[in-house]
Amino acid sequence: MASYAVKEAFLTLQGEGRRAGRRAVFVRFAGCNLWTGREKDRATAVCRFCDTDFVGTDGDGGGRFADAAALAAHASALWGVAEGARPYVVLTGGEPLLQVDAALIDALHDAGFEIAIESNGTIAAPAGIDWVCISPKAGSAVVQTRGDELKLVWPQPGIDIDALERWDFANFLVQPMDDADYPANRDAAVALAMTRPLWRLTLQTHKMLGLR
Numbered sequence: 001m002a003s004y005a006v007k008e009a010f011l012t013l014q015g016e017g018r019r020a021g022r023r024a025v026f027v028r029f030a031g032c033n034l035w036t037g038r039e040k041d042r043a044t045a046v047c048r049f050c051d052t053d054f055v056g057t058d059g060d061g062g063g064r065f066a067d068a069a070a071l072a073a074h075a076s077a078l079w080g081v082a083e084g085a086r087p088y089v090v091l092t093g094g095e096p097l098l099q100v101d102a103a104l105i106d107a108l109h110d111a112g113f114e115i116a117i118e119s120n121g122t123i124a125a126p127a128g129i130d131w132v133c134i135s136p137k138a139g140s141a142v143v144q145t146r147g148d149e150l151k152l153v154w155p156q157p158g159i160d161i162d163a164l165e166r167w168d169f170a171n172f173l174v175q176p177m178d179d180a181d182y183p184a185n186r187d188a189a190v191a192l193a194m195t196r197p198l199w200r201l202t203l204q205t206h207k208m209l210g211l212r
């Protein structure tokens with residue numbers, strides 16, 4: 001039976017994308033295939049702009065979960081007893097598709113959750129995920145070229161926007177890269193949305209609000 005390594009898990013509002021503002025349990029899986037997560041490796045990683053600590057299982061609400069039912073029960077406890085809408089869980093990381101499997105999808109659905117994922121797209125998503133958000137990284141081979149939301153962190157030298165526009169997504173989002181050049185990156189993202197109206201601007205609203 002699969003076990004799951006989770007860096008942290010918490011209740012917040014989805015900060016990004018077409019579903020920004022929605023109450024959600026975030027489950028952040030440990031580990032990624034495009035960066036070790038160690039600063040000494042950042043400059044040589046495929047993905048060099050990551051804003052997230054996904055190393056280990058020591059964060060709030062993190063740990064090793066022996067099976068899918070245990071992780072689904074943990075997510076349910078974080079959601080609590082809120083009425084009026086279907087419980088919503090966002091699977092992220094690190095790269096969640098290194099660990100997410102059919103057993104976990106079934107267990108979360110059995111617990112009543114609608115399931116979203118945030119992935120770099122280099123591993124195919126298993127069937128049954130209700131909202132697939134893919135965020136492509138220059139220099140990686142994306143295999144998951146269909147889904148609900150393509151979220152392009154911008155600017156990224158080496159990305160072919162014409163090629164991305166041929167992928168099969170319901171929504172195309174552009175998100176400014178959060179780094180030392182944020183003001184210029186924000187302007188570049190606005191310019192992309194202004195020149196290519198397929199794309200909509202999304203901001204990391206949780207950072208503005210002081211949410212996790």
Ligand SMILES: C[S@@+](CC[C@H](N)C(=O)[O-])C[C@H]1O[C@@H](n2cnc3c(N)ncnc32)[C@H](O)[C@@H]1O
Pocket residue numbers: 032049050051052092093094095096118119120121134135151153175176177178179
């Ligand atoms: C930390 S990643 C985890 C999920 C998955 N590994 C991925 O890259 O999509 C979550 C989201 O944050 C975005 N992201 C990471 N670092 C960022 C940064 N410095 N600025 C803006 N977005 C960033 C990613 O592109 C992705 O959409």
Ligand SMILES: Nc1nc2[nH]cc(C(=O)O)c2c(=O)[nH]1
Pocket residue numbers: 012013014015016026052092093118206211212
């Ligand atoms: N509030 C909040 N919204 C998010 N949307 C995507 C996130 C991620 O790190 O995957 C994220 C996150 O870390 N926090």
Ligand code: SF4
Pocket residue numbers: 032033034035047048049050051052054093094095120137
């Ligand atoms: S692929 Fe995602 S988790 Fe991995 S280093 Fe890049 S942004 Fe971070």
Ligand SMILES: [Mg+2]
Pocket residue numbers: 051052
């Ligand atoms: Mg984040």
